[in-house]
Amino acid sequence: MDVVKTRREGAILEVTLDRPKANAINLVTSRIMGEVFAGFRDDPELRVAILTGGGSKFFCPGWDLKAAADGDAVDGDYGVGGFGGLQELRGMNKPVIAAINGIACGGGLELALSADMILAADHATFALPEIRSGTVADAASVKLPKRIPYHIAMELLLTGRWFDAEEAHRWGLVNEILPADQLMDRAWELARLLASGPPLVYAAIKEIVRDAEDAKFQDAMNRITRRQLASVDTLYASEDQLEGARAFAEKRDPVWKGK
Structure with a gap:
């Protein structure tokens, strides 16, 4: 090592x-x-x-x-x-x-x-x-x-x-x-x-970029909106997704938990 x-x-x-x-x-x-x-x-x-x-x-x-x-x-x-x-x-x-x-x-x-x-x-x-x-x-x-x-x-x-x-x-x-x-x-x-940023969003970004590299735009978008990517599905069902919206509405910094 x-x-x-x-x-x-x-x-x-x-x-x-x-x-x-x-x-x-x-x-x-x-x-x-x-x-x-x-x-x-x-x-x-x-x-x-x-x-x-x-x-x-x-x-x-x-x-x-x-x-x-x-x-x-x-x-x-x-x-x-x-x-x-x-x-x-x-x-x-x-x-x-x-x-x-x-x-x-x-x-x-x-x-x-x-x-x-x-x-x-x-x-x-x-x-x-x-x-x-x-x-x-x-x-x-x-x-x-x-x-x-x-x-x-x-x-x-x-x-x-x-x-x-x-x-x-x-x-x-x-x-x-x-x-x-x-x-x-x-x-x-x-x-x-x-x-300090949202780890679940980073994960979704990286998986989307990899998955879409050789895909047609609409095919890539369909996989995202249908939650066929594991990281996207996790993000959309997460506490962090709600936290982001709440923090915006309450005019405060979000607290990301990665879950």
């Missing part, structure tokens, strides 16, 4: 990938990260997670090629959440903030793309260099053309070139750029804001 450090404050869990020298992920590390994020997902007291890297140079360069050379199979057991414990974790209906503190390339960038919001230090750099080592950035090939303009996504995938935080922000890959010494303060500020 030394390679994945956690800090818990109230409803917020900070997860730090800390595997010197570069925070590369091997199979064991990926499985540990999966256990951490599955635990976050399943803990009713936790509402928001922050993911960052140890040190100031690397967020994560992705797959540990040295471990691969020593026998870690690229198609091995990554654990419950897939590579990095997050990008294939089912039922992750809580907000995750990625705080990019340095280089995020290959699977590290794919891991960041699994978060709901991305903050970047001003010295952060990004790339998908898999093309140069004769392999495919599989998750990025699925996600990136849906997040940014198609031709830009294809350029990044096909060339593997590096780009900086300013360009990432210009294409909408990151929400904010911060001075390095302010990155985690801002991540925690945002996490506390989210932690």
Whole structure:
């Protein structure tokens, strides 16, 4: 567990990938990260997670090629959440903030793309260099053309070139750029804001977004209005749904219980 450090404050869990020298992920590390994020997902007291890297140079360069050379199979057991414990974790209906503190390339960038919001230090750099080592950035090939303009996504995938935080922000890959010494303060500020919000609504938003990704608009709306999504059904029958309406009518701040 030394390679994945956690800090818990109230409803917020900070997860730090800390595997010197570069925070590369091997199979064991990926499985540990999966256990951490599955635990976050399943803990009713936790509402928001922050993911960052140890040190100031690397967020994560992705797959540990040295471990691969020593026998870690690229198609091995990554654990419950897939590579990095997050990008294939089912039922992750809580907000995750990625705080990019340095280089995020290959699977590290794919891991960041699994978060709901991305903050970047001003010295952060990004790339998908898999093309140069004769392999495919599989998750990025699925996600990136849906997040940014198609031709830009294809350029990044096909060339593997590096780009900086300013360009990432210009294409909408990151929400904010911060001075390095302010990155985690801002991540925690945002996490506390989210932690004060309605967790059942967050769950519904995340499930709706996932479910509607490849659906026609009316089909997606029908599933919502017919309460065919578990999180939506839970929300519409919840105390929090009534609390929101009552707080509005009484002109006070709502008190969310998550039930």
